[in-house]
Every structure is written in C-alpha cells, then in structure tokens.
Amino acid sequence: MRRQLLFVLALLIEGGFLSAQTLPDRRETLKVLIKVNDYFMKKYADYTRPSYVGKFRPSNIWTRGVYYEGLMALHTIYPRSDYYDYAYDWADFHKWGLRGGNTTRNADDHCCGQAYIELYKISPESDKIKNIKATMDMLVNTPQVNDWTWIDAIQMGMPIFAQLGKLIGEQKYYDKMWQMYSCSRNSIGGGLFNQKEGLWWRDANFVPPYKEPNGKNCFWSRGNGWVYTALTRVLNEIPANESHRKEYVTDFMAMSKALKACQREDGFWNVSLHDESNYGGKEASGTSLFVYGMAWGVRNGLLDKQEYLPVIIKAWNALVKECVHPNGFLGYVQGSGKEPKDSQPVTYKSVPDFEDYGVGCFLLAGTEIYKLD
Known part of the structure; x- marks a missing residue:
C-alpha cells in the first residue's frame, strides 16, 4: 500500500500537479518584481x-500610466522611497x-490619473488631483457616454x-462610470x-x-x-452596496470562466484567445493581466480557490520562468496594436515598441500573487 501511495505521489509531482498547487515563495516573488522594475x-x-x-508622445500617455499603476x-507591498520619488517626480x-x-x-490621456490619485492618497495635496478631477467632472457634466469605442479605453x-467616487464620496462618478461602461458593453458595435x-x-x-482564420x-x-483589469480595479474601490456592483461581478465571473477555459497548456494565453493558429x-502582457484579475478574485472570495489557484500559479510560474531575463x-x-497580427513576432528577445505597459502589467500580477495566502 505504501509503495502504491509513493508511486501516485511521484506521478503527481512529475505531472506538475503539486507544484501547480503550491504558492510561490513571497520572497522570490518580491525578488523578481524588484528585478524587473529596477x-x-x-x-x-x-x-x-x-x-x-512614429511620432513623439509625452511620458504621461497611457503606456506609461499603466507602468505607474x-x-x-x-x-x-514594498514601499521603497525611490519608487515613490520616481512616480512623484514624473x-x-x-x-x-x-x-x-x-x-x-x-481615455488614453486619462490613464495617468490613476497613479496621480494613488500618490494623492499617500500625501493629500489638492494639486495632485485637480486636473484629473476637472476632466472627470467634464465627462460627468456632459451627456456623451460613447467615448470608450475600443475596449482598451x-x-x-x-x-x-471608481477611485474618485470612493475618495470624494459622490455617487455621480459611479453613475457616469456605469453609463459609459454599459454603452461599450451593450451598444457600441451592437455591444x-x-x-x-x-x-x-x-x-x-x-x-x-x-x-479569425479558424x-x-x-x-x-x-x-x-x-477589461478584466478594469473590472478588478473598479470592484476593489466601489462599496458593496453600489447599485451596479452586481453587474460588474457578473461580468468578472463570466470572463474568469471563459479565460480559464482557454489557457494554454504551458500556462500562457495566446494573443488570439480562440485561435492558436x-x-x-506565449504572450506576457495579456497573461499578466489575467493573473492579476484572477489572483485578486481568489483573494477577495469571488473565485473558488481550489478551481482557480492552479490556473493562476501555472501562469505566474510560466511568466517568471519564460519571460524574465537575468537582467530583468x-x-x-x-x-502596441489592436489584434493578434500587430507587433509580431513576439519572442523571448524581441523588444516591444513600448516597454512600459508590459512591465506595469507584470507588476500588477506579481503584487497580487504576493498577497495570496
């Protein structure tokens, strides 16, 4: 009997089942995050x-905004002073x-505001959020709701x-957020x-x-x-009784189920989720964003830990092992692009036209991995 148990255990280890269930060591997770960010x-x-x-773009565009997120x-999780200084000075x-x-x-212009608000929370000074608040107030006070015509937005x-609604305590931000999200979800392009x-x-x-070709x-x-990251970040901010929280949760859960079903055997997701041809x-930015959302979902009790933790760990281990170079x-x-064929080929050595958002996605993912227990 003991020999049979040892044999089964060996098969599980060889198949990666046990390792896929084991949370990464927090010290190692932090170490790789520091390396990539440094x-x-x-x-x-x-x-x-x-x-x-192709043209000059200032360093507060969306690509850098995602990095600072x-x-x-x-x-x-690791409040080094040079991290704060690098964000504040920017x-x-x-x-x-x-x-x-x-x-x-x-919305590409708005993205930097997420970091501005986080910096404001650390040291509240009105100048930090004056401009982003004025811009969001402009959106709130005008009737258009169809600005997010592409889902990146x-x-x-x-x-x-969501950040301003929580920070300032005014429902108008939550209401406008739902109207714009709902328009993208249900109306633009037929939904x-x-x-x-x-x-x-x-x-x-x-x-x-x-x-797709298939x-x-x-x-x-x-x-x-x-979108998955947006839902994650919104749900992390809005109160439990916010009138549309249930709809956001429903979409988050539906996406989680769909994403789990199309994960690659090696832990990554393809650039085209339903056409591997x-x-x-392997692709790191999308994979990182899915890890971020799923890890947050497990940590906050929305996603079943037993079901999703193997998916998360498999993906994170793949990112660390296959994507991170010795120098970070x-x-x-x-x-950058909008579909699978853009910015190809994507390889271990290829340098994307913008490095910043990929790093930002990875840092978001790793931070949530670090918080898991």
Missing part, C-alpha cells in the same frame, strides 16, 4: 523623456496634468471614476461584450461577420486583459 527604472531613468514611435501597486514634471488638457475625452478611464462566450471584441471592426470570433488577449505563442528585461510582450 531594470525598467534604470533604463528609463529620465522619466521626462518622450517616447518616439504597477509601480504604485508594488509600492503597497507626475510633478507633468504638473499632474493630462495630454490634451482638461477637456480631453480620450475601459481600463484607461473606468477605474478613475462589444459577447455574453454567450464571456469575452470582448476589441472594437466594432471585430464583431461578426469578422472571424472561423471563430476574434478575441484579442490583451484587449480582454484590459493566428500568431499563436521582460520578454514575450506584444507591442
């Missing part, structure tokens, strides 16, 4: 420098402002409404959320009759990651 901060020490990809998350250089000023309706702008499949079309150009719907990994392969560079990050 690489980025060293390479981009001049936070004032604009990026140049990750950095501020890392700061919550925001202060931009005068806590937005590309396009306070009348911009472009949901992550760039939606959590700010960008496929409720039957639990996933999102990137924009109206990808709804049927558009199909004949299935086109669900882009990182695009769905943006269309530029299939993050491989397998798809560059």
